[in-house]
Amino acid sequence: MYLGLYPSCYCVGWRIVADARPRTRRAAPRLILRPYTRGVGLDKGFEPQFLPVGETGLLVGPLDNAPALSLAERLSERPIPGLVACVPAAASVLIRFDPLVVRRAEVYAWVRSALLRGVGATAAATAPVIIRARFGGADGPDLQDVADRLGLAAGAVITAMCEQPLRVMLIGFTPGYPYIGPLPPALHLPRRDTPRAEVPAGSVAIAAGMAGIYPARLPGGWHVIGRTDAVLFDAGRRPPSLLRAGDWVRFEPA
């Protein structure tokens, strides 16, 4: 495969060091991105692949979460005709398009140009959305168990949750459900062995290094440590979802 080296693109965070133009119109482009700032452990870089998902989808990944969010933002700055949706997730961006309006090759070119404009390795911090929550007790039935398993006092778990702003890595599972993280390593726990059949709306829960907030009464496999009165999703509200992927949130004890 021909690997033509292009002048580096000096962008926030990542630069493209290799950029193979696709040989045929159908083939996916091949890009290698490296961090702009080199340093110990920082220069692993990545090669986002362009993976077709059916005739209407394109998955771009793997990417770290911050570049995925940044790419989704870049893409939404200049939408193309035929674009149906763009879903940033933990380590990828899914693009849905109408293949009778826009050809796959055009979608590739559009994503490539967004990557060339630069995707951030770290997010510019914006004002966090404050989520006031009651931790422990009936609102957070798993708090003590979580503390025991982590070898911390319950108060220390709350402090660790509330200490710093955290990022909404993606919205998924159910309308408005935020996957918030990554949590500090001290709070990393696997999911519950037995999921609960029902978790009340507003429950703040943690698992797999992330926090989530249940927008409605739902089944749940995460450890419920608190509850908020914030309305995460309301189909009749504009916008319907309190949070979007890429937002920052900060928990505060109520």
Next chain:
Amino acid sequence: MRLHVLSPGPLATVQDLGRPHLPHLGVPTSGGMDRFALQAANLLVGNGPSAAAMEITGGGALVEIDEVGVLAVTGADFGQTLNGLDIPGWASVLAPAGSTLALGGRSQAWGARAYLAVAGGVDAPMVLGARSTYLPGGFGGIDGRPIRAGDVLPIGRRAPGFDAARLAGSVWPATARPMYRPSAVARVLPGPHLDCLGEAALARLCAEPWRVSLNSNRMGYRLEGGRVPHIRPCSLPSLGVFPGVVQVPPDGAPIVLMADAQTTGGYPIAAVVIQADLPLLAQALPGDTVRFQPCVEDEALDALRVQQAWLAWRPDEGFEGCLSALAGHLGSTELESGQKAPNTA
């Protein structure tokens, strides 16, 4: 004008073409499971393709129409009668005021969902840009819930120049519908995670017939009767998914995501059902068998173009117009493949 629902059957909901633009907020597409039959029903009664209709699962519905109107029932054949007389499916019918439409049970070896469209469309409130019911989220349609006996569905205003006499009696040709049949064969494209499922996974998926399990609904079909094993453990970070995606959980029993599917998932994707063949799966009930067949992207696009050309039909045009449009579409495909056009970039 109103529809009085005397009996909704096992499950009936209000559906239109759904909310395809909101997956980034976790909002599923929803909408009709068989989008082709839904659009055809609308076009037969002179509605736009995106008007709302009643999706009737499993038949058994009884509906009264309070004023004279034009209606059409498409999709599954549940042996529909109007005031006790058989009426054809996939055809527009003039219903006198006070008519009762009854749907029985499955009358062929296939069929799960029928679409009842009425000229003017079901006038449920717009929620997030659509009238579709999303049952797990409790919004859209009639207060986000299934239609119940005793519900009264308002029907919207008909388009100016609406001519019931001219519309009634239109029939959607059987040659311009998806290939509905028992044990539907849905074409699939390879998924992005065959590295952890093995290249043989696709062949495995396409080799045997699968039974739609009882644990299936508008969100997805769990398939029984075989296994697509993981060749190595694979833990994927959550990624965007959509209707048609075939996920394989660690137990090896595939799940086909359908209209109400969650917007993200963490299981590897073995294959993706092409959009043009989703209506075939939508017509399978739990207990039915379905098959998969591998195809290539050009085939998926051609199938979509053919359906788009069929759906370009309007009642007052006749089918000649849409067939010539189809010839035009397929002509341009040949050019796009790059073989005949010398100057493609």
